[in-house]
Amino acid sequence: MKIYSVAEVTGYLRELLEADSLLADLWISGEVSNLLESAAGHLYFTLKDEASQLRCVLFHRARLDLTLENGMAAVAHGRISIYEVSGALQFYVDVVQPEGMGILHLEFERLKVKLAEEGLFEPARKRALPPFPQRIGVVTSPDSAVLHDIINIISRRYPLVELVLAPTPVQGDGAATGIVQAFNTINETEGIDLVILARGGGSLEELWAFNEEKVARAIYASRVPVISGVGHDTDFTIADFVADKRAPTPSAAAELAVPHRAELEARLQSHSRALVAALSREFAQYRQRIDELTRVSSMHLGNLLTISQEKLRGRELKLGSLSPLATLERGYALVQHAATGEVISRIDHVHRGDAIEVKVSDGQFKSRVTGSKKGLQAWMNSFPSKKR
Amino acid sequence: MDEQLSFEEALNRLEKITQTLEGGGLRLEEAIALFEDGIRLAKICNEQLNAAELKISQIQTPFEQEQESKDESP
Numbered sequence: 246m247k248i249y250s251v252a253e254v255t256g257y258l259r260e261l262l263e264a265d266s267l268l269a270d271l272w273i274s275g276e277v278s279n280l281l282e283s284a285a286g287h288l289y290f291t292l293k294d295e296a297s298q299l300r301c302v303l304f305h306r307a308r309l310d311l312t313l314e315n316g317m318a319a320v321a322h323g324r325i326s327i328y329e330v331s332g333a334l335q336f337y338v339d340v341v342q343p344e345g346m347g348i349l350h351l352e353f354e355r356l357k358v359k360l361a362e363e364g365l366f367e368p369a370r371k372r373a374l375p376p377f378p379q380r381i382g383v384v385t386s387p388d389s390a391v392l393h394d395i396i397n398i399i400s401r402r403y404p405l406v407e408l409v410l411a412p413t414p415v416q417g418d419g420a421a422t423g424i425v426q427a428f429n430t431i432n433e434t435e436g437i438d439l440v441i442l443a444r445g446g447g448s449l450e451e452l453w454a455f456n457e458e459k460v461a462r463a464i465y466a467s468r469v470p471v472i473s474g475v476g477h478d479t480d481f482t483i484a485d486f487v488a489d490k491r492a493p494t495p496s497a498a499a500e501l502a503v504p505h506r507a508e509l510e511a512r513l514q515s516h517s518r519a520l521v522a523a524l525s526r527e528f529a530q531y532r533q534r535i536d537e538l539t540r541v542s543s544m545h546l547g548n549l550l551t552i553s554q555e556k557l558r559g560r561e562l563k564l565g566s567l568s569p570l571a572t573l574e575r576g577y578a579l580v581q582h583a584a585t586g587e588v589i590s591r592i593d594h595v596h597r598g599d600a601i602e603v604k605v606s607d608g609q610f611k612s613r614v615t616g617s618k619k620g621l622q623a624w625m626n627s628f629p630s631k632k633r
Numbered sequence: 634m635d636e637q638l639s640f641e642e643a644l645n646r647l648e649k650i651t652q653t654l655e656g657g658g659l660r661l662e663e664a665i666a667l668f669e670d671g672i673r674l675a676k677i678c679n680e681q682l683n684a685a686e687l688k689i690s691q692i693q694t695p696f697e698q699e700q701e702s703k704d705e706s707p
Contacts, residue, residue, distance in 0.1 A: 376641070377639070377640060377641035377644075379639065387697075396687065396689065399687060400686075400687040404682075404685040404686055404687040405640050405681060405682070405685045406687065406688070407687075407688040407689070407690060408687065408688070408689045408690070409690050409691070409692055410689065410690070410691040410692070411691075411692050411694050412691065412694055412696055412697050413694055413696050414696060419696075423694070423695075423696045426694055426695045426696065427694045427696070430692050430693070430694050430695075431692070434692055506682055509644075509678070509682060510679070510682065512644070513644075513647070513675050513678050513679055516647050516648065516651050516671065516675055517671075517672065517675045519651045519654075519655060520650070520651055520654060520668055520671040520672060520675075521668075523651070523654040523655045523657070523664075523668075524654065524664060524665070524668040526657070527654070527657065527659065527661065527664040528661075530657070531661055
């Protein structure tokens with residue numbers, strides 16, 4: 246036999262209690278009494294029924310909107326353990342709801358709050374869907390109407406993808422585990438860039454797998470974005486909150502997953518039209534430039550011509566001043582032998598009786614030499630003498 | 634090598650080409666080459682859309698393996 250210390254016993258009890266999976270996660274209903282709020286904001290109360298009572302503590306961080314009151318019939322979720330300092334058995338509560346809700350609703354609300362606090366629903370962590378996915382993982386039950394709908398819709402809208410089916414039960418025992426395993430398999434498969442998680446409509450019980458924590462965590466941990474399409478428009482599951490994109494139905498999930506063929510064809514057409522328009526515009530601009538260049542160059546050519554013409558006229562004028570015609574105009578005459586055309590510029594060139602030809606500015610006449618005299622003195626003297 | 638372009642790549646390239654051509658300021662040979670490229674890409678996209686047939690494959694999940702072993706045992 247051994248003698249134990251008190252702490253050893255309470256410590257041992259605590260280990261025992263905390264090793265028990267039922268006591269680690271359970272809902273308890275009862276009437277609230279002895280309600281007390283500590284300065285730190287923790288709530289201490291007792292849950293009791295006709296036969297028994299249980300001490301409860303609700304720590305500040307886990308508080309809900311609900312205002313607890315003595316005498317209230319409530320349902321609380323939490324774990325059972327021992328507070329070693331006082332040796333008292335305690336119910337460590339994380340959620341309290343008024344009594345009257347079904348257990349699934351309670352569980353749904355509890356998990357929703359818990360995962361929201363953990364940040365699993367944060368809009369900031371939602372990933373964008375690939376605009377043109379190439380391999381889409383489909384997590385749903387095989388041979389279901391849902392699967393056929395998804396195949397039909399995607400085949401009609403955008404047949405350029407490969408659907409990779411990851412079959413799993415989506416209802417009943419093992420559904421949640423199956424979904425988690427399907428996600429694991431998909432994460433290990435190369436090239437998948439999007440996952441559709443789908444199930445047709447059903448009751449809260451039938452859709453329950455999609456409200457289980459491990460499914461939520463599998464979606465959160467998915468390597469690629471997840472679209473959820475579970476149940477009908479009005480059904481919201483925890484999976485919907487965690488998914489990167491929530492579709493109201495499985496068909497809507499398929500539609501969200503791929504672009505629409507008609508839309509793509511319209512886009513291609515508008516691009517083709519834009520290309521033709523842009524090239525025509527380009528051509529028109531070039532044509533305009535060519536026109537301008539032609540105009541400009543012909544203008545230059547015209548200028549050049551004018552300049553040449555002016556130069557030519559200048560030359561002509563100069564030429565005119567050198568011409569013997571101008572000299573003749575001034576009263577001089579050109580005298581040539583009529584027979585030879587030899588120009589007579591000296592008196593020795595002529596003899597009495599020679600036939601000569603005299604050219605003046607506007608004509609010519611024939612003449613005969615009747616006499617000649619050398620020296621210019623006599624000719625000079627014939628001019629009237631200048632008066633000094 | 635163009636035949637291996639994915640639809641997305643072809644469409645993205647087409648979009649860029651349209652933008653460049655609409656931006657203008659190109660040499661005429663460049664504009665014509667881009668135009669030809671663009672029309673060819675649009676054709677590739679259209680052909681892919683028209684020719685494609687949805688591929689479906691299935692990966693082995695533990696659930697499937699269980700189903701199969703159940704089917705085999707009488």
